[in-house]
Amino acid sequence: MLLIPCPWCGPRDEPEFTYGGEPAVRPGPAADISDAQWGGYLYMRGNDKGPHREIWCHSFGCGQWFVLERDTVTHAIFSARKP
Amino acid sequence: MTARRLDAAGVIDRARALQFSWDGRPLTGFVGDTLASALLANNVRIVGRSFKYHRPRGIFGAWAEEPNAIVDVENGDSQEPDARATVVELREGMAARGVNARPDVAHDRYAAIDWLHRFLPAGFYYKTFFPDWHRYEPRIRAMAGLGRVATTPDARRFETRSAACDLLVVGAGAAGLAAARAASGAGLSVILADDRIAPGGSLRWRDGMIDDQPAAAWAAATAEALAAQGVRVMPHTTVFGAYDHTTFGLLERRSTAAVGWSEDRLWHVRARRAVLATGAIERPLVFPDNDRPGVMSADAVLQYLRLYAVLPGTRAVVATNNDSAYAVAVALRLAGAEVTIAEARADIPPAARAAFDRDIRVLAGSTVLGVIGRDGVRMVDLGPADARSAREATLRVAADLVAISGGWSPAVHLHSQSGGKLRWDAATAAFVPVAPRPDHDLAGGADLAAALVSGHEAGCAAARMLDRACTLAPPRAEPTAPQAAPRALWRVPIRGARQWVDLQNDVTTRDIALAARENYSSVEHLKRYTTLGMATDQGKTSNVNGLAVLAEETGRAIAEVGTTTFRPPYTPVTLGAVAGMRHGALYSPWRRLPAHAEHVALDADMRDYGSWFRPACYPRTGETVPQAIRREAMAVRGGVGVFDGSSLGKIMVCGADAAQFLNIVYYTEIANLKPGHIRYALLLRETGVVQDDGVVARLAPDRYLLSPSSSHTQSVLAHLEAWRQTECPTLRVAMHDVTAAWATFVVAGPRSRDILAPLTDIDLSPSALPHMALSQGRICGVAGRIARVSFSGERSYEVSVRSGYAVAMWRRLLQAGTAHGITPYGVESASLLRAEKGYILIGVDTDGLTLPGDLGMSSPLRTKQVDFVGRRSLLMPDARRPDRRQFIGLLPEDASDVPAVGAHAVTRGQDGRLRSIGWVTSACHSPALDRSIALGMVERGRGLAQAGAELELFHLGRVSRARACPPMFYDPAGTRLHD
Amino acid sequence: MRYSSLSLLRQGLTGHASWPAAWRSPALAQSYDAVIIGGGGHGLAAAYYLAKLHGLKRVAVLEKGWLGGGNTGRNTTIVRSNYFFPESVALYDFALRLYEGLSEELNFNIMLSQRGMINLAHSDHDMEVMTRAVNAMLINGIDVELLDPAQVRAELPLANFSPGARYPIHGGYVQRRGGIARHDAVAWGFARAADALGVDIVQNCEVLGFLIENGLVTGLETSRGRVSAGAVGMSPSGHSGVLAAKAGFRLPITSYALQAMVSEPVKPVLHTVAASWATGMYVSQSDKGELVFGAGLDLYPSYAQRGNLPTTQAIVAAVLEIFPAFRRLKMLRQWAGIVDVPWDYSPILGPSPVGNLYLNCGWGTGGFKATPAGGWLLAHAVATGRHHPISAPFDLARFDSAALIDEAAGAGIAH
Numbered sequence A: 001m002l003l004i005p006c007p008w009c010g011p012r013d014e015p016e017f018t019y020g021g022e023p024a025v026r027p028g029p030a031a032d033i034s035d036a037q038w039g040g041y042l043y044m045r046g047n048d049k050g051p052h053r054e055i056w057c058h059s060f061g062c063g064q065w066f067v068l069e070r071d072t073v074t075h076a077i078f079s080a081r082k083p
Numbered sequence B: 001m002t003a004r005r006l007d008a009a010g011v012i013d014r015a016r017a018l019q020f021s022w023d024g025r026p027l028t029g030f031v032g033d034t035l036a037s038a039l040l041a042n043n044v045r046i047v048g049r050s051f052k053y054h055r056p057r058g059i060f061g062a063w064a065e066e067p068n069a070i071v072d073v074e075n076g077d078s079q080e081p082d083a084r085a086t087v088v089e090l091r092e093g094m095a096a097r098g099v100n101a102r103p104d105v106a107h108d109r110y111a112a113i114d115w116l117h118r119f120l121p122a123g124f125y126y127k128t129f130f131p132d133w134h135r136y137e138p139r140i141r142a143m144a145g146l147g148r149v150a151t152t153p154d155a156r157r158f159e160t161r162s163a164a165c166d167l168l169v170v171g172a173g174a175a176g177l178a179a180a181r182a183a184s185g186a187g188l189s190v191i192l193a194d195d196r197i198a199p200g201g202s203l204r205w206r207d208g209m210i211d212d213q214p215a216a217a218w219a220a221a222t223a224e225a226l227a228a229q230g231v232r233v234m235p236h237t238t239v240f241g242a243y244d245h246t247t248f249g250l251l252e253r254r255s256t257a258a259v260g261w262s263e264d265r266l267w268h269v270r271a272r273r274a275v276l277a278t279g280a281i282e283r284p285l286v287f288p289d290n291d292r293p294g295v296m297s298a299d300a301v302l303q304y305l306r307l308y309a310v311l312p313g314t315r316a317v318v319a320t321n322n323d324s325a326y327a328v329a330v331a332l333r334l335a336g337a338e339v340t341i342a343e344a345r346a347d348i349p350p351a352a353r354a355a356f357d358r359d360i361r362v363l364a365g366s367t368v369l370g371v372i373g374r375d376g377v378r379m380v381d382l383g384p385a386d387a388r389s390a391r392e393a394t395l396r397v398a399a400d401l402v403a404i405s406g407g408w409s410p411a412v413h414l415h416s417q418s419g420g421k422l423r424w425d426a427a428t429a430a431f432v433p434v435a436p437r438p439d440h441d442l443a444g445g446a447d448l449a450a451a452l453v454s455g456h457e458a459g460c461a462a463a464r465m466l467d468r469a470c471t472l473a474p475p476r477a478e479p480t481a482p483q484a485a486p487r488a489l490w491r492v493p494i495r496g497a498r499q500w501v502d503l504q505n506d507v508t509t510r511d512i513a514l515a516a517r518e519n520y521s522s523v524e525h526l527k528r529y530t531t532l533g534m535a536t537d538q539g540k541t542s543n544v545n546g547l548a549v550l551a552e553e554t555g556r557a558i559a560e561v562g563t564t565t566f567r568p569p570y571t572p573v574t575l576g577a578v579a580g581m582r583h584g585a586l587y588s589p590w591r592r593l594p595a596h597a598e599h600v601a602l603d604a605d606m607r608d609y610g611s612w613f614r615p616a617c618y619p620r621t622g623e624t625v626p627q628a629i630r631r632e633a634m635a636v637r638g639g640v641g642v643f644d645g646s647s648l649g650k651i652m653v654c655g656a657d658a659a660q661f662l663n664i665v666y667y668t669e670i671a672n673l674k675p676g677h678i679r680y681a682l683l684l685r686e687t688g689v690v691q692d693d694g695v696v697a698r699l700a701p702d703r704y705l706l707s708p709s710s711s712h713t714q715s716v717l718a719h720l721e722a723w724r725q726t727e728c729p730t731l732r733v734a735m736h737d738v739t740a741a742w743a744t745f746v747v748a749g750p751r752s753r754d755i756l757a758p759l760t761d762i763d764l765s766p767s768a769l770p771h772m773a774l775s776q777g778r779i780c781g782v783a784g785r786i787a788r789v790s791f792s793g794e795r796s797y798e799v800s801v802r803s804g805y806a807v808a809m810w811r812r813l814l815q816a817g818t819a820h821g822i823t824p825y826g827v828e829s830a831s832l833l834r835a836e837k838g839y840i841l842i843g844v845d846t847d848g849l850t851l852p853g854d855l856g857m858s859s860p861l862r863t864k865q866v867d868f869v870g871r872r873s874l875l876m877p878d879a880r881r882p883d884r885r886q887f888i889g890l891l892p893e894d895a896s897d898v899p900a901v902g903a904h905a906v907t908r909g910q911d912g913r914l915r916s917i918g919w920v921t922s923a924c925h926s927p928a929l930d931r932s933i934a935l936g937m938v939e940r941g942r943g944l945a946q947a948g949a950e951l952e953l954f955h956l957g958r959v960s961r962a963r964a965c966p967p968m969f970y971d972p973a974g975t976r977l978h979d
Numbered sequence C: 001m002r003y004s005s006l007s008l009l010r011q012g013l014t015g016h017a018s019w020p021a022a023w024r025s026p027a028l029a030q031s032y033d034a035v036i037i038g039g040g041g042h043g044l045a046a047a048y049y050l051a052k053l054h055g056l057k058r059v060a061v062l063e064k065g066w067l068g069g070g071n072t073g074r075n076t077t078i079v080r081s082n083y084f085f086p087e088s089v090a091l092y093d094f095a096l097r098l099y100e101g102l103s104e105e106l107n108f109n110i111m112l113s114q115r116g117m118i119n120l121a122h123s124d125h126d127m128e129v130m131t132r133a134v135n136a137m138l139i140n141g142i143d144v145e146l147l148d149p150a151q152v153r154a155e156l157p158l159a160n161f162s163p164g165a166r167y168p169i170h171g172g173y174v175q176r177r178g179g180i181a182r183h184d185a186v187a188w189g190f191a192r193a194a195d196a197l198g199v200d201i202v203q204n205c206e207v208l209g210f211l212i213e214n215g216l217v218t219g220l221e222t223s224r225g226r227v228s229a230g231a232v233g234m235s236p237s238g239h240s241g242v243l244a245a246k247a248g249f250r251l252p253i254t255s256y257a258l259q260a261m262v263s264e265p266v267k268p269v270l271h272t273v274a275a276s277w278a279t280g281m282y283v284s285q286s287d288k289g290e291l292v293f294g295a296g297l298d299l300y301p302s303y304a305q306r307g308n309l310p311t312t313q314a315i316v317a318a319v320l321e322i323f324p325a326f327r328r329l330k331m332l333r334q335w336a337g338i339v340d341v342p343w344d345y346s347p348i349l350g351p352s353p354v355g356n357l358y359l360n361c362g363w364g365t366g367g368f369k370a371t372p373a374g375g376w377l378l379a380h381a382v383a384t385g386r387h388h389p390i391s392a393p394f395d396l397a398r399f400d401s402a403a404l405i406d407e408a409a410g411a412g413i414a415h
Helices: A035-043 B035-041 B109-119 B133-143 B174-185 B215-228 B298-308 B325-334 B350-357 B413-417 B448-465 B509-517 B523-530 B543-554 B575-579 B596-601 B625-638 B658-665 B710-726 B752-759 B803-820 B827-837 B859-863 B941-947 C005-013 C041-053 C086-100 C102-106 C124-139 C149-155 C183-196 C237-247 C309-322 C324-328 C368-384
Strands: A003-006 A010-013 A051-057 A065-071 A077-081 B013-022 B025-031 B070-075 B078-084 B095-098 B159-170 B190-193 B232-234 B237-243 B247-254 B263-276 B280-282 B295-297 B315-320 B338-343 B361-364 B366-372 B379-384 B395-398 B401-405 B408-410 B421-425 B430-434 B440-442 B500-502 B606-609 B612-615 B641-644 B651-654 B678-684 B690-700 B703-707 B734-737 B742-748 B773-779 B782-788 B796-802 B885-892 B904-908 B914-926 B931-939 B950-955 B958-965 C031-037 C059-062 C117-121 C144-147 C171-175 C200-202 C207-213 C216-222 C225-234 C253-263 C273-276 C282-285 C291-294 C297-301 C330-342 C348-351 C357-361
Touching: A003 A077, A051 B710, A051 C297, A065 B710, B013 B035, B025 B035, B035 B298, B078 C324, B109 C005, B159 B174, B159 B448, B174 B190, B174 B215, B174 B263, B174 B448, B190 B215, B190 B237, B190 B263, B215 B232, B237 B263, B237 B413, B263 B448, B263 B575, B280 B298, B295 B298, B298 B315, B298 B325, B298 B401, B315 B325, B315 B366, B315 B379, B315 B395, B325 B338, B325 B350, B325 B401, B338 B350, B350 B361, B366 B401, B408 B430, B440 B448, B500 B509, B500 B543, B509 B523, B509 B543, B523 B543, B523 C183, B575 C309, B575 C324, B575 C330, B596 B612, B596 B803, B612 B710, B625 B641, B625 B827, B641 B803, B641 B827, B651 B658, B651 B710, B658 B703, B658 B710, B690 B710, B690 B773, B710 B734, B742 B752, B742 B803, B752 B796, B752 B803, B796 B803, B827 B914, B827 B931, B885 B914, B885 B941, B885 B950, B904 C124, B914 B950, B914 C124, B931 B941, B941 B958, B950 C124, C031 C041, C031 C216, C031 C368, C041 C059, C041 C183, C041 C357, C041 C368, C059 C225, C086 C102, C086 C368, C102 C183, C117 C124, C117 C149, C124 C144, C124 C171, C144 C149, C149 C171, C183 C200, C183 C368, C207 C225, C207 C237, C225 C368, C237 C253, C237 C330, C237 C357, C253 C309, C273 C309, C291 C309, C297 C309, C297 C330, C309 C324, C348 C368, C357 C368
Parallel strands: B013 B095, B159 B190, B159 B263, B190 B232, B263 B440, B295 B401, B315 B338, B315 B401, B338 B361, C031 C059, C031 C225, C059 C200, C117 C273, C225 C357
Antiparallel strands: A003 A010, A051 A065, A065 A077, B013 B025, B070 B078, B070 B095, B237 B247, B247 B263, B280 B408, B338 B366, B366 B379, B379 B395, B421 B430, B606 B612, B641 B742, B651 B703, B651 B734, B678 B690, B690 B703, B742 B796, B773 B782, B782 B796, B885 B931, B885 B958, B904 B914, B904 B950, B914 B931, B950 B958, C117 C171, C144 C171, C207 C216, C216 C225, C253 C291, C253 C297, C253 C330, C273 C282, C282 C291, C348 C357
8 A cells, every 4th residue: 555645744545545647738729739639638648667757636635636756666656746 | 093182281271162063073172272173183084175186185284374174164153165274263163064075075975086187187178178168167167166155144243454553573483573572672663463373483382492481481471571562462463465665464363252253354554664574384295195184294283282282193204304393203202102204314414313312213315105095194105205116115104194394485475475586595495585675674584593583683673774772682592403404305206106286276296297298387377277376275385396396397497487476365365354344335335415314204215326315206105106206296397396405516616716717617608607697507528528517606706606416526526626726726716515514405396486485585586586596695594595596497496505404494395385285306306307308417318428519519619718628629520520429309109108218229221230329318208298208319419300300219129219309398498497 | 289088088098298388489580470569368369360360471479478477367357248339349249259269269278158247237327327238239239138136136146135235236237148268278279379370489578679660660679689570569468558658659548457356266156247337346256166356446557466455455345245245255366467548448459650560459457358359450450451340440540539439438337
């Protein structure tokens, strides 16, 4: 069970959190981007093996979203920071 | 066989006898016995049958490693299939039965299968039984399986607990106790867990002196002292799994004496560090017919003698390749048995001196070449350990017990589960743990003094890592003479003989040779092809022997073969304990309405709607559910009804930028909504899919109240919060869920105003409070809101008051409406009313593919200026396909026939094959129209509806017809709404 | 040597001394007509069909570990084709039809047990959703039947029919042709048959990189050296994203750990596969007697083949909620596979952004049931350079137009 260091609340157990995917910059404005660009933003993923940047929400705690760097093989956590 | 209980010694309480039964036979044991020790004491020799060949099997081990003694146990109203008799605490009235045999394990008529063994090698089923596997399978299934699951409810209670500590010490043998003692002495908070009934590990049955006390006494005193100074000492607790970030899963078995009933507890322990002092498991020797009842692990024999005062046999052969079995031989001799030792090593080790002192015969360079006695050992052939034929036997001994020790395998399971590496150590002929995780330390050793030092150092190391100083001196034991190296002996090289490696699953050395010959030479292939190590003992005694034999067969070094991956659990864990308290309402909690009791009092038909427990309708005596729904719906259309809408979501959104924020996250234009007004709005996902609908009320310039669907409130709030925090962090807006704070009752129908007007100071006249407007004031004397919105198509008021007033308000409304015939109506009736109006239900009429345009709501895409959530997705090619499914109404040709929800609209291709073009999403008999109506999603549906096209509806092979129409059956002009 | 009762009998009389190796352990050659990355069921099947149906002589399968050791050997062995959309039905029912003849085709008993698979409905709404799904399947030619509660009870007597059940059983539906198959046997059967046709199965051979010239794959850099290839197919299950990155493109895929577990073996108590949408659980009883079960994914992306305890507990709780009598059984083994979950939970098949490189990935949690078809279609793409009509809707390009094949959403489960 992961021990996730919420940047606001400190280390808490995994079940208090929700995984939210990889951070992505929303492209826009809508009128100026291609279908493939939008499809890339919606669907494509880095899905890195090893160190991985991801966003999490401390849903059953402070409710805040933050950026976590985590190893997807060892599950080691390198950093958690406020966005 | 002549196993018997000795007159003295042991941890059993001879003053407290226990009656139990074995395969229906009444027997007696004592408090402190395991089922296995009690069976042995009663000279029960055959306790099981092997999985495949149905060979008779006796007790082999004394704890979790047991492969043979798998039994079904009934204890009052609880039952456990596939229990290992060696770990079952004996209880009064316990009924145990052997498994996988008919009529019982002593007289198993399936034993004849063993005669066919030559045709049933490893993986034989891959080579035959096809193509008609379906004919063979039922018979094979019936033969397979061990115990039987009771079908009655299970009375046991299970719970889950969590704990945190500085240090978890796994194993309370010499090393574990020393580690816990050192760490606790240094001020760490320590949990000490051990899977045996009492702490001490092998100190409880092996000789030794620690700090001038007998080892067993030292162990008991140390454990007690540790508990007194705050260490949580958890005997009978198996650490079954090592998980991420130094968490461990523990299964605590609480003894009957402690709680009066069996209650397993699953623990999550979060430790800062761990010391793994998990000891070692004795390996069997592998030789022809080594599976006979009476062949036992030597260490287990010692445990039965010392702990349970049971002598498992009176004429014993002790066969060993290492020093540890000499103590067993001596103990057997002292208990009155005749003993012969077959020592595989050519040189008699110094440890043999104790045996010579007792006049025990030791045959050097010898091992067991054969066992005579089908249902139990009668005679044993001994001969050279490198014999290539059974004829090389030099001595036949009459014996009823063969105590074997093939060396020791460190219990590396937790180390390996957590990613630690293993190294093959030729000197001790074992895989030893190396390079533990940085937060783990390893402790243990074959020599008592060394184990104590190792444990102490591990405890001190943990303390140092956590910035504490270790001050205690280590416990002392007299160093013993160095042990002679064991001889690696994996089998007897007699060709053709059947030598068992995995006893329970009937895997022999010949099976391993076959797997190697067929190139299943990866250790994982070996495991899967032969089923080696996949039995309920999880290969605790068989894995190392198996891969050593594979190494020999494939001409590789053992290190090169490697091991299979170790995974949780270390020992099988009761499923009920894994789930813990998560069942029924604690698995997935109900949400109840604040006036729940009122609905129950009215005999409402309560159902689960997305976890909300709500009235479907209120059937009267003698009334069916459809009749009740019809009556309630008609009451709303013709008079007045009241509906508990408290589960409807309420999210308050406040702040100077609330309007700007909602205009981004909502599809529908929100910013120009005026205070005091309400608008129906759609919420999209970024993919454009309709996530939810509901009304948005503007209470004040900077305050909005959203009403998401009952079961979507939390997901909608999470969605909005995510957008606020990640994409709109500069906007001044805050939101929270106030659903539970408010009770909402909908008073709907032509007479609704007549009832409500006298109860409130809010002006309900259509000019003051028109459709889609809202006002705040007092209702029945308490502060609240009245919103004029309608999901029924009738004049309708939503009355909201603080939820503490829910019961009172419900009663007052019913009371005030009595003269008008007010009728409570439920979710199903409300759903019927909205279907007549063609209002969608999210998740019923829509699914995870529905775009707003499919629902006929496409203007915001044209008119809204902001890049609202999902906007770009609505411009994707797939979103603009002309043949998308669209929301329409359907009028069945047979007005009395209600189409099935889930029936498909179909077309026929030129080949006559049907093709689905959509489906029915809602259907009912409409009381207002007195005919059946339906709603659906159909390809190019709006065009079909305009044309009034005839459609075929397919349901379970039958086809009916319906006419497409706009999705609005009742009062299309909406005059009743505005009335 | 052909496997048969007769050969087993003969070998039994001679001590099983002359069974040949099921497959060779060849060295990696310098070049092949086609190379398949991934020696699981799909990859081995692709190699088999390349040799068998397309006549390719020099085919290699590169497996970084041991063959069948990825998700092929880690799933809950369920086969079925009860899908909602016609595109999915065409794909999965093709797989099931191939399965139905596979033991004979491969001369290896894959123990296909078409004992039926029952999905449970726990509310009227569930029943309506199932009705929609069942009608879709009937229209598309799939053998399904809607069941009322009494029919479910007759087939699943141990399911929770108590009046206070949190998930009362309102009915369900069954696909009789669904069931289970022995997962290892599928990999081994394809491996043995492919090897017999001359395919080189190279184990412990990891692909380190792609050799790409002018946008075309010409070979691979591997842990056993460089190999040139006329065409390359990739069938790497959980590691599809890793390989795609090496080839220079991204996929709409996230890799998660999916846990599975078995109980200790007991005498037969469950005669069909049972699943419940509301709890996400699925369970069957193996021929050996073990209950084999699973439910949802672990909650965050992972390449660690283990899974965490909170999810284990949630899965077990889900199973016990539907089958409370199983509380007294014990969990014997628990493990996890890494599943490559695409955005719409449907596989990605056919050409990739790199020429001569063909995809067979994104099977998510359900790849085992598609094994023979996944291999067959990959072989078709590798051999012809084109989609077969069955695989065309599953092209990667669907994510540029949002023409997804989202089964869960279409069946209404997403809500």
